[in-house]
Amino acid sequence: MTIEQIKETEQRFLDYVNKISHYEEAVGLMTWDLRTGAPKKGIARRGEAAGTLSSEIFHMNTSESMKAFLSELKTSEAWENIQEVTRRAVLECEENLKKFENVPPEEFKAYVILTARSEAAWEEAKESGDFQTMLPYLEQIIAYQRKYAGWKGFKDHPYNALLDDYEPGLTVETVDAVFSRLKQAIVPLVEKIQKEGAAPETNFLFHPFPKEKQESFSREVLKSMGYDFEAGRLDTTVHPFAVGLNTGDVRVTTKYDEKDFRTAVFGTIHEGGHALYEQNISPQLDGTPLSGGASMGIHESQSLFWENFVGRHINFWKKHYPVLKNYAAGQFDDIPLEKFYRAVNAAGPSLIRIEADELTYCLHIILRYELEKALINGEMEAADLPEAWNDKMEELFGIRPSHDGEGVLQDVHWPGGAFGYFPSYALGYVYAAQLKHAMIQDLPEFDKLLEEGRLKPVKDWLTENVHKHGKAEKPLDIIQKATGEKVNADYLIQYLTDKYSAVYKL
């Protein structure tokens, strides 16, 4: 090929992936709309329309055109003459293709239908706590996941194939090491604060706090984090999320519980952390498959950084507690800051992951990880899940669910087929603690910045070290470059030990 031909092929490839990004933007908006206020009678047809566009995306990602682009651009003469961003986009498309290359189309189609039905059945099964109605679905989903690992290919452990979908490059070996360190540290710490700690008083948290006031406060907090309302908006939903439609349109959703303001405040900060990530990806990556988060874990590192390392820090509240008091209907008037701070950091064993505190959260993930690994490995079957779940709850938390609705059926992930996803939650937390440690080398005045409400340097550091790269860097490379280390659980353990020893006055 002549240089001119190479440039021409490169441009056609970039146009092609740009077109895919346009379809993704449409589907993203349709999903956002479905979850924030689409009228219910239009939902069925909307679902079909989104399905049509999603199939088209799948088709474009795996088409003969895509394969031709990749093979043409990967010839050594082309490779040397295309831009770096194109090279990374090519590699990303290749990874994407690999996921599906060996999946028999009929099996994939049947699986999409299966998980749609399974998700639909799940709501009711969770409500009634009836595991048996979910069992046939889970059996088929797990059977598919086992086959999928084989189709995709893996080294050492079939679960590695699934991990890699959510956290490229991550292996069972690493997760085992990190999670076993966390377990060894957190389980005894939780026991200790329960037995020897001074439990914070929390009842004053649950007084009525009008929605509109919560919303105003949430908006102020988002602004102080550096969230750009000219490139996003805040809406209400049932299961909060953030979504980047493009880097100039990254939306946050939240929900308001008038009896527990923490839901909205910490939920908004969490989703705001996800949104800051997507707002600050380099515009150079716009319209390529690299304009997104590097992985689920890196994404979660951003939401958890803001939720926990900023939002649950005493100095953040030195600045924001007076503001919160202004919005609240008097419930904090007689509560000193220290008492408020300890209350919002109360921790202890609980049954439900999404309601868990920052200390015990990882244990919920470890439980799921251990079960998933055994299921994919064939050491365990779907039918064994309820018993195994409850036993592990007892082992890790010292409590047992009274029914499967508050146990094995609580999350939509398995009914939806998302095996390999859970570890990224805890891993993101580990990353966040590592990033915090690295950040304070550059910003030793971190605590003071929080106290003064000057969060821009914090955001800028994250943009420089994480956000801007989008998907152009691999997650483990981002962590290595930003922190100078591989994944390391020590910083999180240190943080939790120090913080909870103080909060519980050990």
Next chain:
Amino acid sequence: MTIEQIKETEQRFLDYVNKISHYEEAVGLMTWDLRTGAPKKGIARRGEAAGTLSSEIFHMNTSESMKAFLSELKTSEAWENIQEVTRRAVLECEENLKKFENVPPEEFKAYVILTARSEAAWEEAKESGDFQTMLPYLEQIIAYQRKYAGWKGFKDHPYNALLDDYEPGLTVETVDAVFSRLKQAIVPLVEKIQKEGAAPETNFLFHPFPKEKQESFSREVLKSMGYDFEAGRLDTTVHPFAVGLNTGDVRVTTKYDEKDFRTAVFGTIHEGGHALYEQNISPQLDGTPLSGGASMGIHESQSLFWENFVGRHINFWKKHYPVLKNYAAGQFDDIPLEKFYRAVNAAGPSLIRIEADELTYCLHIILRYELEKALINGEMEAADLPEAWNDKMEELFGIRPSHDGEGVLQDVHWPGGAFGYFPSYALGYVYAAQLKHAMIQDLPEFDKLLEEGRLKPVKDWLTENVHKHGKAEKPLDIIQKATGEKVNADYLIQYLTDKYSAVYKL
């Protein structure tokens, strides 16, 4: 072809048009979002994404696959063995195809870019009243429209080709006849009320009326019209519109002027009329090109029916005035119903079409129609527009714009290339008066229904005679079947004469 093969082709055709409808739903949502709250930094990329999907729709509508479907399904053996709804969909697709069949693709592409630029330039030209900056755009647009009429083909008058795009089957001959009757009746009526009429007092209309209260009232009115909030929602925008994403999701937008509550109230009723139409199209037509309004004129007949024949009727306010009073901040407390009714029906010459009253509205349309026809016919050139516009304003209204921003530049239609569109506004009004006349034959208790706020029979009559057909019937057939007549301006003239003689106490 065997019956089985025919059935199979029919199904593939229905799947194909269903897919097109899914793309249209996505573009519709993207447009709604852009106009109701999308953050401004995301607009540029959103526009590109919507452009990509729109091109795809154009491509599917004019593709070789589409042509093959049409020719296969139109063979006499296929035609007799497919469903009626498929036959109508085939005819609709054929019409659609005809519009573009002979348009040279390069010319079309250049024209799309031209009108996008022209629309962008228009905002500023309107603001500054500078016609010269728009002139080169208008010259090129008019040149294209003249060629387009030739490519599409026409009988008698090239403007017929353009009319037919918005009002299938309509001709200059009909419009000339209808509009000349209207002109002859309305011009002297307007003069008479100005000279001899008792002008209603209106200053009490313009007191501050809080937005939230206006919104609550607007919602009540929409509900009383039978608008289904489970199949729609109400949002705020700058230029109000209604949009049917699917029959279960038909959205209304409005705007609130705190100094003039009429903007929101009559605007919401107007858009609500459009929305009722789309909510009540037969679900049998879902996913076909027939699931939409029959024409711009029929659509406008629905919005104007509700806005004028219901919303500006004294009996509507017998029911709703007390409700409005409750929401208002005291501004109507001392105003009797009769005085209020006359005030919201004040009429007279004005420069701006979108602010015109129901009496003079048609004259604004007639002015545009006469100019468009002369432009397309080659009797006039774009450069002649300002002078011709101002002369016609003088002839029809007795007033002259002080600059082109409040004259020839006021509407986006011409800069956007929408020649042939304007007549449907006035035609819709004529249809609405005809429908009203036919309706009271079946519902002689019409006035009483309004007084009691029982609007369901009114909505049901419109659903039965208009809404349910969607695009499966031609506009002129709908009017013929519903009213037993061709287009007839008499009913509108009678309505306006009677009403304004009373309001102005002639």
